[in-house]
Amino acid sequence: MTPHFGLPEFGFLLRGLQWTMLLTLVAFVGGCTAGLAVALLRTCGHKGVEWITRIYIGMFQGTPLLLQLFVVYYGLALTGLKLDAFVAVAIGFTVNASAFLGEIWRGAIQAVPRGQTEAAMALGLHYSSRMRDIVLPQAIRISLPATIGYLVQLIKGTSLAAIVGFIELARAGQIVSNQTFQPLLVFGVVGAMYFILCWPLSWWGSRMEARLALASQR
Amino acid sequence: MGYTLDFSVVWHAMPALLWGCVGTLSLALAGMALAMMIGVAGVAARDSRAAWLRAIVIGFVEIVRNTPFLVQIFFLFFALPLVGLKLNPTATAIIALGVNGGAYAIEIIRGGVQSIHKGQVEAGYALGLHKGQVFRFIVLKPALRAIYPSLTGQFIMLTLTSSICSAVSAYELTSVAQRIESDTFRSFEVYFFVTFLYLAISWLLMLGFAVVSHRFFSYPMR
Numbered sequence: 001m002t003p004h005f006g007l008p009e010f011g012f013l014l015r016g017l018q019w020t021m022l023l024t025l026v027a028f029v030g031g032c033t034a035g036l037a038v039a040l041l042r043t044c045g046h047k048g049v050e051w052i053t054r055i056y057i058g059m060f061q062g063t064p065l066l067l068q069l070f071v072v073y074y075g076l077a078l079t080g081l082k083l084d085a086f087v088a089v090a091i092g093f094t095v096n097a098s099a100f101l102g103e104i105w106r107g108a109i110q111a112v113p114r115g116q117t118e119a120a121m122a123l124g125l126h127y128s129s130r131m132r133d134i135v136l137p138q139a140i141r142i143s144l145p146a147t148i149g150y151l152v153q154l155i156k157g158t159s160l161a162a163i164v165g166f167i168e169l170a171r172a173g174q175i176v177s178n179q180t181f182q183p184l185l186v187f188g189v190v191g192a193m194y195f196i197l198c199w200p201l202s203w204w205g206s207r208m209e210a211r212l213a214l215a216s217q218r
Numbered sequence: 219m220g221y222t223l224d225f226s227v228v229w230h231a232m233p234a235l236l237w238g239c240v241g242t243l244s245l246a247l248a249g250m251a252l253a254m255m256i257g258v259a260g261v262a263a264r265d266s267r268a269a270w271l272r273a274i275v276i277g278f279v280e281i282v283r284n285t286p287f288l289v290q291i292f293f294l295f296f297a298l299p300l301v302g303l304k305l306n307p308t309a310t311a312i313i314a315l316g317v318n319g320g321a322y323a324i325e326i327i328r329g330g331v332q333s334i335h336k337g338q339v340e341a342g343y344a345l346g347l348h349k350g351q352v353f354r355f356i357v358l359k360p361a362l363r364a365i366y367p368s369l370t371g372q373f374i375m376l377t378l379t380s381s382i383c384s385a386v387s388a389y390e391l392t393s394v395a396q397r398i399e400s401d402t403f404r405s406f407e408v409y410f411f412v413t414f415l416y417l418a419i420s421w422l423l424m425l426g427f428a429v430v431s432h433r434f435f436s437y438p439m440r
Contacts, residue, residue, distance in 0.1 A: 062374075062420040063413045064381035066392065070409035078221055078406050152284065159286035163385055170288050183296035191285045191293060198284035 005185050009176045013186075016172025017193050019086075023158045023168055026090045028151060031097020038102025040131070043109050053102070060099035066160050068096055073164050089161040093154065100150050108143035109135060145212065148205035152198045159194070169193060227402040228411045238394030239415055245311060245390050246377040252316025253376065257323025264328060275324065282321035287382050290314055295386050311380070311388035319376045326372060330365035331357065363435045370427040374420050381416070391415060 003009065042053040060068065072092035076083055083091075112135050120130040162171035173190035177183040228235070264275040282290065291314040298305060298313065305313070334357050342352040362369075384393035395412040399405050 059417065062378075062417045064378040064392070064416055066381045066384075067409055067413040067416060071406070071413055074405040074409060078223075080221075156284075156286040159288040160382065162288065163382075170286060170292075173289065174292070177292075184293065184300070187289055187293040187296070191281075191289045194285045194289060195281060199280060202280075202284055 002181055003179055005176065005180045005182050005189075009180060009186075010189070012176055013169065013172050013189060013193065016167060016169040017197075019166075019168040020155065020158050020170075020194075021197070023086070023090060023093065023161060023166075024151075024155050027093035027097050027154060027158070030090070030094035031101050031154075034094065034098030035101030035105060038098050039105035039109060042102060042106040057099045057103045057106075060096055061103070065096060065157050066163060068092060069160055069164055085164070085166045089158075089164060089166050093158060093161075096157070097150070097154060100153075101147065104143050104146045104150060105139060108139040108146075111142050112138045142212070145205045145209035148201055148208070152201050152205070155198055155201075156194065223407060224404060225407050225411065227398070227404045228407055231398045231402075231408070234394055234398065235391070235412065235415065238389075238391035238412075239419060241308075241389045241394070242377065242380055242391040242416075242419065245308065245315065245380050245383065245388065246373070248312045249315030249319055249376055249380065250373050252312060253319030253323045253373075256316060256320025257327045260320060260324035261327045261331060264324060265331075279321045279324055282318055283325075287314070287318050287379055288385060290318055291383065291386055307383075307386045308388040308390075310386060311383035311390070314383070315376055315380055318379065319372065322372050322375075323369065326365050326368050327361070329368075330361035333364045334361055366427075366431055366435060370423075370431075373427075374423050377419060377423060378416065391419075 038053055038056065041049050042057070044050065069089060069092040072095060073088050076088050076091065116134055116138065117130065120134045125134065158168055159170035161168050162174060165171070167175070169190055173186050177186040180186065260275050260278070263271045266272060291311065294314045294317070295307075295310050298310060338356055338360075339352055342356040347355070380390055381392040383390055384396055387393055391412060395408050399408045402408070
């Protein structure tokens with residue numbers, strides 16, 4: 001007898017949701033750290049380094065996330081390290097996030113008026129202080145809507161871990177759907193869970209974007 | 219451990235992989251066409267006088283943009299037969315790509331239409347242009363030019379997203395790669411190479427879009 005979609009199945013989906021959130025959190029924190037490095041290298045002023053980071057970003061923007069995951073997943077397996085599926089996909093998403101956040105913040109750093117940098121140089125501030133105290137605080141403000149937008153992309157993107165076999169929300173949905181033969185209900189619920197996670201963020205991001213646009217008009 | 223990389227499997231599978239590229243491109247082009255239709259119809263409905271129609275479009279855009287494509291395609295895969303559309307996986311994939319891309323297209327096109335100043339339209343009428351001409355030369359072309367970069371960027375995203383259609387075994391590059399992988403067990407080699415095929419496809423599209431832009435939109439603004 002096939003089980004119907006009930007509380008135990010719902011609980012299973014909720015556990016999947018937890019893994020989705022954990023995976024997003026790990027990839028986002030890791031991606032922020034590595035992305036900052038990418039953004040700083042991309043704007044460091046050294047032609048060669050800027051080119052290399054540009055190619056790095058372009059490779060991630062020009063290829064599907066699914067294939068990036070496959071390459072990282074099977075590539076890590078080749079190194080002989082016995083990595084947990086979670087660690088492997090988390091590394092995949094982190095690398096992807098580093099490129100996309102790096103590009104977003106590159107744009108934000110360059111959007112800070114040049115006079116700010118020049119004034120900081122005139123005051124004798126060296127690079128690290130100039131970035132930390134003058135440029136980055138302003139750049140973060142500019143980049144926030146796009147960063148939140150990427151966070152939503154990332155949450156949705158973690159569903160691809162399902163294809164590599166890691167049990168997060170989308171994979172949990174597949175499993176429950178196969179058990180209960182109620183695909184519409186199950187994927188409806190799964191979709192609703194993603195929506196509840198993503199929609200407030202999207203709303204927050206677009207509201208902030210509108211506020212920033214208003215502020216820059218004055 | 220003694221694993222040595224062997225890319226000869228990729229070489230042997232080259233014809234199949236190139237056909238996979240053709241599959242991906244046709245899937246993406248069909249999806250883009252559908253997305254554009256949904257986009258234009260959606261913009262018309264989004265600004266219509268009927269409040270319920272506006273609500274439907276807003277709801278559609280928000281739902282599509284805040285749920286993963288993988289879940290959308292699974293849902294459609296099971297939902298379409300219920301409404302009497304018994305389609306093969308590739309047709310299902312085209313509809314899923316069109317619906318997903320359409321939601322983004324609505325937002326982009328709407329931004330373009332709003333960028334047209336109302337006085338510009340009135341000036342068109344004052345010059346004696348009729349409705350069709352005003353729409354074509356005063357609204358559509360400048361609006362298209364304004365949204366061209368974000369629209370084509372979205373199309374490239376759609377092409378890359380089409381790799382997810384392998385989850386319902388539609389005919390495209392990633393599903394071809396998965397078949398080769400399960401035949402040869404050379405997962406890394408196959409996927410590594412296919413990733414570069416996708417990179418080539420996106421470059422090709424970018425180049426094509428740039429040529430079109432140069433041909434049609436390189437008139438002076440003032």
